Amino acid sequence: MTQRTLERSIVRNVKVRGAGGAERRPIVLMKICIGKPVYNEQFSLNDRGEMNYPVLIGRNTIEHLGPVDVTKAFTMEPHCAKDLSSK
DSSP: OOOOOOOOOEEEEEEEEETTEEEEEEEEEEEEESSSOEEEEEEEOOOOTTSSOSOOOOHHHHHHHOOOOTTOOSOOOOOSOSOOTTO
């Protein structure tokens, strides 16, 4: 996987609770391409270097997509601009 460094302003902070306890994480706005549409969504920042998926899509983003078949993965290639970081 190619790594890139992006800078974004922190929109807010959120308290996340999980099996390992609770922690505060910064939230940033980023553009994400799913198929052809581009969505401007909020993402909490956390080191996912050791995890299977580099990004998790939250329920607010999924709300824009409609029904999702969770039994399938990587079913749609992105068809939007190659560089979303400057838009």
